[in-house]
Amino acid sequence: MADVPSRTGGMGEVADVAGPYEVAPFGEALRQLARERSDIVGVTADMGRYSDIGPFKDEFPERFFNAGMAEQSAIMIAAGLAKVGKVAFAATYAAFLTRRALDFMAIACAHSMADVKVMGGSPGLVNPYGGTHQAIEDLAVMCSIPDVTVIDPCDAVELRQVVRAAAETPGTFYIRNLRGKVPVVLDESSYRFEIGKAKQLRSGTDVGIISTGFMTARAMQAAERAADAGVSCAVLHVPTLKPFDDDAVAEFAADVGRLVTVENHLRSRGLGSSVIESLYSRGQVVPLIRIGLGDRFHVCGSQAYLEQLYGLDLDAITTAVVKGQWDF
Amino acid sequence: MTRAAAAERTVAELQGIAMSLRRRMLRMAAHKGEGYIAQGLGIADALAAVYFRELSIDPGRLDDPNRDRFLLSTGHYSIAMYAVLAELGVLTDEQLETYALNGSALPMSTFDETPGIEIISGSLGHGLGQGVGMALGLRLDESPAKVVVELSDGELQEGSTWEAAMAAASFRLDNLWALVDCNGIQADGPLVLDMEPVLDKWRAFGWSAVEVNGNAMQELVDAFDALRKEPGPRAVVLRTTPGSGVPTIERRDRAHFVRVNDDEWSRLMEELEDRG
Structure with a gap:
């Protein structure tokens, strides 16, 4: 096995990005959406820094809610916000969300078809911390819940388009989030993400x-x-x-x-x-x-x-x- | 109904409404032959006080964004909620007769498709946290609406309840109320964990809280009036008697889920009328 450096990216960042990239595409897309729509709100569970929600939070602090280290609470809060007319983006680590907060995503969100868009950060092997932090089963778990749309975007271009599509489409979404320097692979001028389309x-x-x-x-x-x-x-x-x-x-x-x-x-x-x-x-x-x-x-x-x-x-x-x- | 008009209701009138709720619940349980009637009877007085004095909800405009929200976190208390919704004219008595029957729109545990039901509950520990989210959203919109969440002593064993209690205090939610129904029972019998001191726990979490006999209307009314002057979030700890108003059910050791013979329901109704 070839020697590879031990240095990891910043918490939950895609490491070693070669070629073009964007910084914090999720947070930037959310900020742009929030400028256009007053019903966009953001929730995290002590992972504001590590889920890239910063650009949104900085411009719209009154619409940002940090539930603390409490994923169940974060999802309940997002569901409650959705049920009084908001479109709630809830962003923290995928591993903590899909394991600890599953009942709340299933019942408080999906069963009510609530407008909660769950951003599962640091998916799969992106996280260097081993089994506790690596969401290697999150797609399986979330696909097994009725009435959840499940998306794993390719790059920064697609992630931004997915965030917009999720905001514009009623119901509960689970979206794998990529943070930090996120590669640009797809051609923005020609690529169009569509929900449910390969x-x-x-x-x-x-x-x-x-x-x-x-x-x-x-x-x-x-x-x-x-x-x-x-x-x-x-x-x-x-x-x-x-x-x-x-x-x-x-x-x-x-x-x-x-x-x-x-x-x-x-x-x-x-x-x-x-x-x-x-x-x-x-x-x-x-x-x-x-x-x-x-x-x-x-x-x-x-x-x-x-x-x-x-x-x-x-x-x-x-x-x-x-x-x-x-x-x- | 306006808040002012509702507040004018006398204690005697509210007691009359609670009696009517109990009658409806017993009829529902008799039709089904079983149900969570003990919890329903226990919470009847508090629901009468909240729905017919404290809440601003227009039954004709249940989608009004500025309506007050009542979240029933204990889904199996649905029998009490349906009685309230019938009392408000949202549900008919014919609909109540379908309580928990196969395919009924009024399931044993609440679903938010039922008009007037704000959340799906039944998986316990879901109500207060969603109440926090709603209160945050309503405050953001500068809405006058408040959120009242009913939860139970058994539900205090769910960690999510305390996550929500912590968040509500930290967010200083002045528009959030909790009604904590301490009836002392859960699925396995009397509370399997010692949850006392319940009142101190809420205060320690940063809530304004009072404790009352949840089956004494005057105490309930006074509690709401006293707490209103305190900063939020606010909790009313209700000490209730399961089966309140119907002595035979009050005396049952296993009151979590009541099933009695068909011919006994009429006797229970008589007991209720005698008490009233």
Whole structure:
């Protein structure tokens, strides 16, 4: 295993950003929305600094509520605000929200179809602190709750668009939040996020990568490398895990020889599982490699280290695409 | 109804309303053959005082953004809420007859699809925190509306209740009230954890709080009048008797969920009328 530096990003930041990026896209998008709409409010649970809600809080302090180190309270407060006509963005770490505050997201928010937009920060292996902080099952958990829209955005461009779409669409959302320096991968002038729609970002015939979240950026790089190795590779980005775009996945799968799914999440009950469930229930059986995390709590370490350890790095994905091998 | 007109109601009138709520509850429980009737009878006086004296809610405009909010955090007290909503004319007596029957719009535990019900409750410990959020939102809008949350002594065992109590005091919510129904029972029988001293706990959390006999109308009215002068958030600790008004239910050891034979309900009604 190649040597990778131990230095991690700032708490919950995507580490080692090469190329263009934006700082605090969630907070910036929320601030912009709040300028346009007086019903936008923000809630956190002692993670204001580490969820990037700062730009909004600084300009609209009266609309910002810090519940303290109390995720249940934060979600109850967000639900209460929503029930008197606000659109409440509740932002803290994904691990704390989806484990501790689940009942409140399910009943106080989703069951009432309350306008609560939960921003789950530091998703998957982004967090260096190990099992306590790594939300590796958050998508599975939130997809299992009725009436929740679940989104894992690719980059800063998409995250901003998702925040706006969530504010404009009634109901409860769970959105994976990326903070700090967030890479810009998608082309702002042409990319349009739509709730429940997958987007084909690259065409190809041999292999199709289906990916979600920031793994899509890596999927694009892997596809490029695969092309250099003579393997034609398509990429389908699935930002919305629920509702799932069954039609787009079926169409995409029909045009390639085999599939590789890639996610910063448990291999089970996330994107890969959804793809299999969706295709199989239509009678479509395609050879498939599921890249994601194993059914265990994971160790501490920098994002780059962990991704290499667990086979989520560019080399491992490229090998899966080119050689059809992924042994982690 | 205006706040001023409501405040003019006499104690005797409020007692009459509480009696009417109890009658409706017994009829509902008789139809179903069972129900959380002990809790409903216990909270009847407080609900009469709150809904018919303290709250500003126009039954014809339940979507008024400036209405006062009443949150029933103990969803299984639904039988009492439906009685109140019928008393207000929001629900009909025919609707009450469907209480908790298969497919009924009036479920055993409250859902917010029912007109006049503000939150889904039943998973306990959900009411006060949402009340905090509502109070924050209403204050932000400079609304005159207040939020009154009913919760129970059993619910004090839910950590989320105390998270909310802490937040309410820290946010200095002058527009938030809590009614803490201490009836001494929970699903497994008498309170399984010692929650005393309840009044001191609320005060320690930064609330203005008083304790009253929750089945004595004069005490209830006086408590609201006294607390109104204190800074918020405000808590009224209610000492209530499960089954209050119906001696046979009051005497039951296992009052959490009452199931009696069909022929006994009429005797319970007679007991209520005798007491009244």
